[in-house]
Amino acid sequence: MDDFIAARSQMALSLGFHIVFSCIGMVMPFFMAVAHFYWLKTKDPVYRNITKAWSKGVAIFFATGAVSGTVLSFELGLLWPNFMKHAGPIFGMPFSLEGTAFFIEAIALGFFLYGWNKFNPWFHWFTGLVVGISGILSGILVVAANSWMNSPAGFDYVNGRYVNIDPIKAMFNQAWFEQALHMSIAAFAATGFAVAGVHALMIVRRKNPRFHYMAFRIAIVFAVIAAILQPLSGDLSAKDVARRQPAKLAAMEADFKTEKFAPLIIGGVPDTATKQVDYAIKLPGMLSFMTSDDFNSTVKGLDQIPKEDQPPVTVTHYAFQVMVGFGMLMLGLALLYLVALAWKRKWFGKSWFLKLFALATPMGFIAVEAGWTVTEVGRQPWIIQGVMRTADAVTPMPGIVYSFYVFTAVYFSLSLIVVFLLYRQIKMVPVVYDI
Amino acid sequence: MLYVVITYLWLALLLYLLLGGADFGAGIIELFTTEPNRPQTRRISYQAIGPVWEANHMWLIIAIVILFVGFPGIYATMSIHLHIPLAIMLLGIIARGTAFAFRNYDAVHDNMQKIYNRVFVYSSFITPLFLGIIAGSAVSGRIDTQADTFLSAYIFSWLNTFSFAIGLFTVSLCGFIAAIYLIGEATDESERKRFVRKARQMNIAAVISGALVFIFAAADDIPLAGWVFGNPVGLTAVALAGISLVLLWLLIHRGRARTLRLLAGFQITMILLTVTYKHYPNIVILKNGYLSLLSNRGDDKTIHALGVALLTGSVFILPALVYLIYSFQKRDIQEH
Ligand code: HDD
Ligand code: HEM
Ligand code: HEM
Numbered sequence: 069m070d071d072f073i074a075a076r077s078q079m080a081l082s083l084g085f086h087i088v089f090s091c092i093g094m095v096m097p098f099f100m101a102v103a104h105f106y107w108l109k110t111k112d113p114v115y116r117n118i119t120k121a122w123s124k125g126v127a128i129f130f131a132t133g134a135v136s137g138t139v140l141s142f143e144l145g146l147l148w149p150n151f152m153k154h155a156g157p158i159f160g161m162p163f164s165l166e167g168t169a170f171f172i173e174a175i176a177l178g179f180f181l182y183g184w185n186k187f188n189p190w191f192h193w194f195t196g197l198v199v200g201i202s203g204i205l206s207g208i209l210v211v212a213a214n215s216w217m218n219s220p221a222g223f224d225y226v227n228g229r230y231v232n233i234d235p236i237k238a239m240f241n242q243a244w245f246e247q248a249l250h251m252s253i254a255a256f257a258a259t260g261f262a263v264a265g266v267h268a269l270m271i272v273r274r275k276n277p278r279f280h281y282m283a284f285r286i287a288i289v290f291a292v293i294a295a296i297l298q299p300l301s302g303d304l305s306a307k308d309v310a311r312r313q314p315a316k317l318a319a320m321e322a323d324f325k326t327e328k329f330a331p332l333i334i335g336g337v338p339d340t341a342t343k344q345v346d347y348a349i350k351l352p353g354m355l356s357f358m359t360s361d362d363f364n365s366t367v368k369g370l371d372q373i374p375k376e377d378q379p380p381v382t383v384t385h386y387a388f389q390v391m392v393g394f395g396m397l398m399l400g401l402a403l404l405y406l407v408a409l410a411w412k413r414k415w416f417g418k419s420w421f422l423k424l425f426a427l428a429t430p431m432g433f434i435a436v437e438a439g440w441t442v443t444e445v446g447r448q449p450w451i452i453q454g455v456m457r458t459a460d461a462v463t464p465m466p467g468i469v470y471s472f473y474v475f476t477a478v479y480f481s482l483s484l485i486v487v488f489l490l491y492r493q494i495k496m497v498p499v500v501y502d503i
Numbered sequence: 504m505l506y507v508v509i510t511y512l513w514l515a516l517l518l519y520l521l522l523g524g525a526d527f528g529a530g531i532i533e534l535f536t537t538e539p540n541r542p543q544t545r546r547i548s549y550q551a552i553g554p555v556w557e558a559n560h561m562w563l564i565i566a567i568v569i570l571f572v573g574f575p576g577i578y579a580t581m582s583i584h585l586h587i588p589l590a591i592m593l594l595g596i597i598a599r600g601t602a603f604a605f606r607n608y609d610a611v612h613d614n615m616q617k618i619y620n621r622v623f624v625y626s627s628f629i630t631p632l633f634l635g636i637i638a639g640s641a642v643s644g645r646i647d648t649q650a651d652t653f654l655s656a657y658i659f660s661w662l663n664t665f666s667f668a669i670g671l672f673t674v675s676l677c678g679f680i681a682a683i684y685l686i687g688e689a690t691d692e693s694e695r696k697r698f699v700r701k702a703r704q705m706n707i708a709a710v711i712s713g714a715l716v717f718i719f720a721a722a723d724d725i726p727l728a729g730w731v732f733g734n735p736v737g738l739t740a741v742a743l744a745g746i747s748l749v750l751l752w753l754l755i756h757r758g759r760a761r762t763l764r765l766l767a768g769f770q771i772t773m774i775l776l777t778v779t780y781k782h783y784p785n786i787v788i789l790k791n792g793y794l795s796l797l798s799n800r801g802d803d804k805t806i807h808a809l810g811v812a813l814l815t816g817s818v819f820i821l822p823a824l825v826y827l828i829y830s831f832q833k834r835d836i837q838e839h
Pocket of ligand 1: 211218243246247248250251253254255257258298299301302303305306307309316391392393394395396398432433435436437438439440441442443444446
């Protein structure tokens with residue numbers, strides 16, 4: 069492995085690790101706020117127990133999210149100093165606002181976690197809500213920074229120099245809205261299905277079913293709504309990508325040929341040598357329709373993109389299929405849940421029904437990781453689309469490979485510990501919260 | 504606006520040194536506490552720092568964001584040449600942050616606690632050690648942007664006695680702040696005495712490592728003595744720091760906790776002022792030149808936007824933070 073690949077892998081690893089914790093940090097506070105609300109309203113202690121049990125889990129996730137985020141803010145410089153030197157002052161605006169959002173989040177978290185029985189109960193409830201709101205805000209802001217890399221704005225690039233810098237324009241670049249919307253919904257879908265899935269499994273195993281049933285009902289509502297909205301927002305994103313990054317779209321679709329009435333390619337094995345996609349399902353005209361609402365529009369294929377500007381096709385294509393595939397599965401589950409809610413109440417007690425949701429536990433997070441792979445790998449070879457190449461941004465320091473090994477070992481062991489702690493948390497529910 | 508941004512950068516560093524430092528210090532104290540007393544130290548420091556734990560570490564992020572948005576050249580140069588100590592510091596931050604959360608939130612209390620505790624105390628030592636090394640290296644004049652060998656570009660930029668002495672000095676300061684802070688949290692006389700003793704040990708460690716800093720600076724031709732004593736501001740600040748230290752030791756047994764904390768905080772502020780005042784605006788001293796805050800700043804529009812963001816941020820953050828600290832201190836006092 070050479071140092072350049074190592075740097076990219078380390079960045080991907082760190083971000084892929086962080087995103088799991090940030091999704092949970094953005095969404096769990098809302099779940100807790102709902103449970104907490106019911107506790108304050110109904111005084112049913114199960115709701116208090118759910119809130120407390122969740123908040124212990126969240127504290128673990130939050131700390132891990134915060135340290136991995138701190139690592140990221142250094143890694144941008146450690147791995148991509150040349151990028152940060154030029155990009156920092158342009159796309160830094162959201163980061164400086166994000167500082168405030170994080171701070172509020174950390175303060176509110178202090179009130180929430182340590183404030184039981186110390187404050188007016190509604191003030192305490194409110195601080196929990198603030199954790200969630202500022203979490204979402206920080207998510208939106210970082211994604212605005214990332215979207216600038218996909219859709220650079222707010223500066224002119226003249227003779228290798230970055231002039232006429234306007235950080236506000238850079239923040240509100242063309243891609244920020246679609247990406248931020250899609251990411252926020254994704255966080256709800258992923259965390260919702262993960263939480264609901266774990267509780268569903270516990271119901272099947274008959275561990276404190278009342279506790280887990282009530283927890284399941286809270287999480288699943290968020291998950292269902294998000295899973296239905298997600299494909300709609302994904303469609304917006306796809307149109308946006310077609311407009312600003314045709315090379316990425318072509319790689320996502322493994323669309324080797326520029327054509328009118330372009331087919332939507334689902335699955336298949338892209339062969340970059342023969343420029344064919346074998347064993348794929350092709351829906352004629354659908355790609356043209358999806359990207360522009362017009363079946364007869366022309367979609368740019370990889371043949372119109374210079375070889376040195378093409379992203380890796382196979383990875384991008386598969387990642388996109390994985391994201392959409394799991395998105396469709398989750399949509400299916402969401403509809404199934406609505407059917408049960410409206411007509412088939414008795415399904416809620418059935419083990420096959422709960423097992424389906426238990427199976428869905430990791431789906432949202434797999435889709436999130438895949439989606440980011442599409443976004444980031446699909447942008448290659450550019451770190452700033454059309455302006456700076458990733459290879460020109462990397463640190464001159466040799467030996468990044470070793471750094472990559474060390475961080476891989478650290479993140480790997482941390483993941484194991486977090487899973488282990490979560491397992492213990494769940495196992496202890498009957499002991500700590502038995503009622 | 505430029506000066507607003509620079510002031511914020513300085514304040515973020517100061518607050519990180521004070522609050523984050525106290526937080527590291529709690530772990531350092533635990534490291535140097537004998538086994539039988541550790542659980543109690545752990546309990547007290549957890550009560551003291553639990554609620555503000557996340558917030559204490561935000562100051563580092565604020566400083567780093569100001570640096571990469573406002574002064575990208577400085578951030579990039581440091582990231583390249585101090586890559587290794589920065590990476591070690593990051594590993595320390597990961598280990599410490601997660602161990603702190605794990606030990607407090609693990610649902611089962613068993614032998615795993617021993618592992619978390621060990622990781623926590625060692626990383627509480629290593630992280631500020633490397634923070635100090637990084638700070639020391641930034642002013643040691645060893646960063647060579649034209650170096651052509653791996654060793655001179657990426658190793659000797661930070662691996663030297665001067666930087667290490669600064670690292671040890673930082674560790675002692677953190678321990679000292681934490682000990683003074685914890686005196687106020689002690690619930691009985693024997694605990695209080697223990698923290699006073701720790702404060703004294705940390706103070707001695709700070710004096711020794713401080714002396715080492717000067718000795719190694721002299722050996723390495725770093726004009727540290729000139730920066731500190733060669734100008735009225737530095738001299739006054741050092742004198743004030745000295746006076747507050749004497750006052751602190753006079754009051755240590757009788758004084759109110761808040762007075763002691765203020766004195767210790769004041770002292771640290773003066774130390775930071777002394778070391779930053781003289782070579783401002785050249786916050787990074789290279790082998791052959793300087794990196795000045797003034798000439799490495801980002802575009803005017805960026806600095807302006809950054810300043811506005813920081814000012815508006817403070818309007819939200821400061822009252823909330825003060826209220827957080829205030830309400831948990833008040834409650835604790837009531838509970839006792
Ligand atoms: C629960 C997770 C999840 C699900 C079910 C989906 N996505 Fe997604 N997708 C993401 C999670 C995600 C993401 C991880 O959040 C990304 C990465 C960057 C971003 O903004 O969102 C993303 C990126 C992303 C992009 C690239 C955007 C860019 O590069 O700027 C497109 C075109 C789509 N998605 C389209 C879809 C479509 C058509 C879906 C239909 C089902 C879909 N996504 C489901
Ligand atoms: C948290 C969700 C994210 C994930 C999972 C993710 C994933 C990835 C992946 C897989 C790569 C490697 C691409 C390759 O080399 O082929 C990468 C690169 C990178 N990402 Fe992201 N990314 C995320 C968000 C962000 C954000 C929000 C930013 C910046 C604001 C960012 C900045 C970068 C940079 C600077 C690189 C290295 C340069 C490059 O490869 O283009 N990423 N990321
Ligand atoms: C799409 C990508 C990202 C999203 C959605 C996201 C979101 C979040 C959220 C919600 C948190 C709060 C902590 C938690 O709840 O666990 C967080 C923490 C953090 N993130 Fe990210 N983040 C992303 C990528 C990044 C990147 C690229 C950086 C750095 C350049 C970064 C820096 C940080 C920092 C410093 C923290 C710690 C703040 C604290 O102590 O509370 N994040 N992130």
